[in-house]
Amino acid sequence: MDKRNSRLWGRAVRCLASASLGLAAFLAAAPAQASGAAASGYPDKPIRLIVPFSAGGQFDYIARLVAVPLGKELGQSIIVENVGGGGGNLGGAKVANAPADGYTLLEYGGNFAIAKHLTPNLSFDPIADLAPVSGLSIAPHVVLVSSALPVKTFAELLAYAKAHPGKLSYGSPGVGSSMHLTFETIKQHFGLDAIHVPYRGGSNALNDLAGGQIDMGIVAVAPAMPFLASGKIRALAVTSARRAVSLPDVPSVAELGYPGFDSGSWAGIAVPKNTPRGIVDKLAAAVGRAMQDPQVLRALESQSFTPISGTPEQLRALIDEESARYGPLIEKLGLHAD
Incomplete structure (x- = not known):
């Protein structure tokens, strides 16, 4: 190859490399831009919050307590819908199969973090098919x-x-x-x-x-x-390590002869997987503000709940921890569903 052709070849390679880098940058930026665009107009209609248990229980209490301030933060009504059954899995499946547009939320709890260990043949993956948004409370x-x-x-x-x-x-x-x-x-x-x-x-x-x-x-x-x-x-x-604030005369299981025993149930918000990150972040920020509402904080404290709002990553860590904790326990107790 003569010098002239060598220079032309080198220039072509550099141009192709530059074009490839430009394309890669464009492709990398495209999801973020699409996510931001999706979040910019979100929400423009009412949002459903699926409670995977019947009305009147802990999950229902938290959902209805948070729905009003969360709706104010987002500028839209939050419609609470109870879908009980299957240890919460019927409600979880409904949300997992909903459009990934931020208009169908799930009140997510430890029951989903352990469902894969308990019922391996579910119609949906209770961890992979749902994206964490933020924690709500623990009690x-x-x-x-x-x-x-x-x-x-x-x-x-x-x-x-x-x-x-x-x-x-x-x-x-x-x-x-x-x-x-x-x-x-x-x-x-x-x-x-x-x-x-x-x-x-x-x-x-x-x-x-x-x-x-x-x-x-x-x-x-x-x-x-x-x-x-x-x-x-x-x-x-x-079942907490110490006595509950609202039940000061009731001893803990640890006091009664099970040293170190500490257990509770937590709730958070999740959405279908592939929901744009911009929408997830917008929801997480709104949840965080709603959980700091003075009326919400007073109501939580009166019933021995502790707020745990945070980032999607923090909720993901809690889900993984719960799954790792209860998986071996299910094995030990022989509670696998057929």
Whole structure:
């Protein structure tokens, strides 16, 4: 190759390289530009917030508490819709299959972080098919008994269960919920004999507990408070490391003989995967501001909830941590669905 052709070849290579770099930069910038464009006009219509459990439970309480201030932050109404069943998986599937446009939100909790371990044949991937937006709150569970049961302390419950083997039942918001797994852990540690009765949500379990259809229950503190005030149920223990602010006279499970025990349920917001990052960030910022509303903070504290709003990455870390925590527990308890 002569010098002239060599120079021309070198120039062509440099031009091609420059063009390739320009194309790569354009392609890299395109998603961000598209995401920003999608977010710029968002939202321009009402947004649905799917609660994957029945009305009246912990998830429903948090969703309805946050919906109004979140709607104000976004300038649109937030319509809360309860889609219970399948331990939350029916509601999760509905959101996973919704358009990835930011108009269908899911109240996401630990039940989804463990669903892959519990039910491997789901119609959707509860982690990969949903994109985290922000945390909302975390709260301890409370162990309850019906007032019809002749026990007033956890020690008396253990003694009663030992004297009446195979007779006691307990309700939870569903198979694979954090309440279910928490109570199964408590059962194993204390040798407590009780049959699990799964419900479509905490409120349904509470209604049957108050009516005497089941003997025990485990739900979040907030939805239990009106039933405790009525005297139809009794609180025997909370599952946080320390006593709950709203139930100062109720001991923790750790105090009762399970050192270091600490468990609770958390809620956050997720959207279908492939939702533009600009929309996700806009939602996360709005959630963060809504969770700092003074009325929201007072209501959370009164029911022993702690706000945990943050970035999508922080919620992703919580999901991964919960999945890693409960996966081995499900194996140990043999709770895999067929």
